[in-house]
Amino acid sequence: MSTVAIKAKQAKPFLKWAGGKSQLLSQFEALYPRELKQGNIKKYIEPFIGGGAVFFDVVQKYNLSSAFISDVNxxxxxxxxxxxxxxxxxxxxxxxxxxxxxxxxxxxxxxxxxxxxxxxxxxxxxxxxxxxxxxxxxxxxxxxxxxxxxxxxxxxxx
Structure with a gap:
């Protein structure tokens, strides 16, 4: 029997949205707080989720204990x-x-x-x-x- 390595897929926005941030994530990441990158921020609050690009990026890269999302829509x-x-x-x-x-x-x-x-x-x-x-x-x-x-x-x- 052989083993096959399965690469986990990263969650990505499931909606195409006007103002979507997917293509800007690397630029945004440079602006994320140092405390987030060091693991000192455990809660993420996204007031305008939209397509969710920044949300998916943050929750998959950083060790958070909770995340809250909202939107005006x-x-x-x-x-x-x-x-x-x-x-x-x-x-x-x-x-x-x-x-x-x-x-x-x-x-x-x-x-x-x-x-x-x-x-x-x-x-x-x-x-x-x-x-x-x-x-x-x-x-x-x-x-x-x-x-x-x-x-x-x-x-x-x-």
Whole structure:
């Protein structure tokens, strides 16, 4: 029997986001507090998580005991809460969307994109962002799907 080395993958932002910081991480790291690099900071607070590039970078490189994330956008907060609480259900919904999308012609892909975007925009007025519920899982899957299939990660909310 042979052994195979498995390289652990680093978590990266799952959303393409306007103002994303992924390409600037090396420049930001030079500005991280010395105390963080020395292991003297144990708590990380991210008030504007967005796509999460800085968050993922910090929590994977430094020995923290806790991290807290927030954002002014309730949609983003909702997605991160779904990932935290029910990642398997979210992945299942994303897999279903991906399989359906990939089986379609280019014209039908555009059609389903616009249908899902319309559904997403209409649902926004009915969603309760204060109380976790099953609607959050579907909505999070649609948000991620729209984000990954639209032009340059900049989809429009009406």
């Amino acid at each position: 309730p949609e983003i907060v909702m997605v991160y809460q779904v990932i935290q609480q029910e990642p398997e259900k979210l992945i299942e919904k994303l897999d279903n969307l991906a399989q359906k999308y990939q089986s379609l012609s280019e014209d039908n892909r555009k059609k389903i994109y616009y249908e899902l975007r319309e559904q997403y925009n209409k649902q926004r007025l009915r969603i309760n962002y204060q109380q976790y519920n099953d609607d959050w899982i579907s909505r999070s899957a649609i948000l991620i799907f729209l984000n990954r299939t639209c032009f340059n990660g900049l989809f429009r909310l009406n």
